[in-house]
Amino acid sequence: MVTTPTPLPTGPKGLPVIGSLLDFQYRPLRFFRELEQRYGRMATVHIGKQPLLFCFRPEHIRYFLTENPRNFVKPGNANDVGLKLFLGDGLLTIDGDHHRQQRRLVQPAFHKHRVDSYATIMTRYAQETIASWQPDSVVNMASEMQYLTLRIITKTLFNVDSIEQTKKLGHAFDVVISGGPPRTVIKSRIRSPFASTRELDEASRTIDTFIYGLIEQRRKTNDDTGDVLSMLLQAQQNEPESMTDKQIHDHVLTFVAAGHETAQNTLSWTFYLLSQHPHVRAKLLAELQTVLAGRVPTLDDLPKLPYLEGVINESWRFYPPAWRQARMALEDFELDGKCIPAGTITILSQWILHNLPDIWGDPENFRPERWDKQNAPSIPQGAYFPFGLGPRICIGMPFAQLETKLLLATILQHYIPQLKPRARIVFQPLVTLRPKYGMPMRLETNNTIISPVSTTV
Template identity: 80%
Template sequence: MVGKQPVLLCFRPEHIRYFLVENPRNFIKPGTATGAGLKLFLGDGLLTIDGEQHRQQRRLVQPAFHKHRVDSYATTMTRYAQETVDSWQPGTVVNMASEMQYLTLRIITKTLFDVDSIEQTRQLGRAFDAVISSGPQRSAVMGRLLPSFSARQEREREEGARVIDTFVYGLIEQRRKMNQDTGDVLSMLLAAQKNEPGSMSDKQIHDHVLTFVAAGHETAQNTLAWTMYLLSQHPHVRARLLAELQTVLNGRVPTLEDLAQLPYLEAVINEAWRFYPPAWRQARMAIEDFELDGYHIPAGTIAILSQWVVHNLSDIWGDPENFRPERWDRQSGQQIPQGAYFPFGLGPRICIGMPFAQLETKLLLATILQRYVPQLAPGARVVFQPLVTLRPRYGMPMHLDTNDTLTRALQAV
């Protein structure tokens, strides 16, 4: 019990399967009932709604994330990545966390909403930082506010939320005035509203757009920052990855067709998601009583499911403390039971944007490493901040080494 709230901590793969795969309809997100957590910020987006409403809304937007549509974004992803590295100077130090936020925000707003404004992207990045990192947060377990932050942080949070709302509602209004289908997510949402009266309100469209922008860049920026940090700490992994990139790409920008020839790149990212999952825990609340492992558990109980814990079970992973991409080798890698690895969730609520994130992180990492081999700056403080995602609390200052370092790394393989 936490106060009067019954809480169940579930950290075994079979438990993850039970809640997310085998019996998902008996469990809802706690915030959908209490107004807690993400719902305070994202409203009624796909991350926060439940039941039939979630199933209906997901069907409406699913076409935007079909494989052929996601694959069509590859050129935009690599072009923007090239523009980012073109703006860097060799030998300097950049905050890789904020650089990746800028890059992934540009990509998500362009590919899903056909918007590309550099100044607007930077403004949105600052706004999301303020909303995510500042202001009071509501406990998903207790359904009440945790202690407030400072008055300054609260003002920054409110201003950040205003900037984001202005952007989203302005985007909707602009697209309505255009009155044409551009084939992106927003066009699909507006068409659904027009063709199925009552299926979606203006606020729901706003909440879906906000959800895609927020989730679409937050997870990717963290993945890229943490992966480059892990590579800087494990030179033997970095050297093997650079050798693969050199063999397959030989300095050119990667294409969609190249990815099948880059299995170690995929393994590195999978292992980074095990170390630093995009979301580090999930919660579910029981609608009806249920039985689990011989125990009768009443309706209203909240179950906490943690990727962070399950991804580090020694009886599953053997050596979870070691960053070892080889465990993901398709031929000789270890067998991983369903429920032991769920960086994007599992079951019918698995993240709709997972294919987008998988493509984006591979293409961006391969593009960046063709030009620079980022190294953690001396004296940098690397501490993760467990908010909705695992952000680096103090950013990720990294020294931009050039191709000379890449060549030396290859010679050491």
């Protein structure tokens, strides 16, 4: 244990009283990069009187997330309080022994065999979305992907296949998630320009009524309907202490919110990147044509589509769904010759690590070839962590990997989305990295398609 803390690394002086609050809140992406470029490995930023330690090297990521994870917890800042207000005690918001115990109970619901069984659902719903589109029409791809991924996660979590029910839930989640920036969600429930308090409360009640109603129904019947909720209820039967209805509610609510938000952003940004890089798009379309020849992709096809995987990995490098995370030290620790006191909050950023020139060579270039198997050993652990690392790595990562591959391959077999001219694409860095004004795209027909669009599998 460190006994004599030393001064924290240098950083920007900031403004009187508020420090670097305005930069941190209103231009965080640019601010983070400026910090790394100016100060190098580490920097200290003051938000008011609160010092934040920024760490910018892969070995730092390993130190916090994989080598010493038990000394660091998620800090109780405004952002986490806001998430907890909405998500309750799900895996995203709990910590320590409680997190480890709950994750062990939840893990069977995301076993590979269970996740793989959802592949047909994913492609079927993608086909139904395609069938609703018109060639050369302009759609908001962000909204389209939000609805599609919410349908998929509602089906796989709850076995709900009602379009009307999904639309109702989708509206409720959209109101709650978009009710205000996560860092000010508590304030937004009192008075918000985004959504009224009444709207937020009604949306929350809609979600709660639906989830608790299903839990009650499943506890009575004790049936395994093949969804995650059934697996959660069955997985705990051999446990000495079962989960309460509230714990199950909070877990599935976290899965819905995080699951469809991550997938919709990934797909939106990937379509955007493909529209901006025609040579990458052409190579991907050629691979899809060679392997699939216009048919619906299956689970067995995915190992034969390495460039598809490279495109998605590179998309996550370019625009990571979660672009920063924070940890607070429970005990003093030593890093880079600095003795850091307990209670210090450290910021780790995928946005920075995924773009370090000395690691990636040409990080500004969208180059899926960097993910070829022969290049993988050159990427150090900690340089790439779109879903986190260590014991808190996102439990839904296999689900997201499967879903994004299947949906991208299915859609591109029929349509090649092209960004609408003069579209305004602006980052909205909240908990995830969203396109602030959506993603308007024209649906250009893929003329290499062989098989017709079908809504059945």
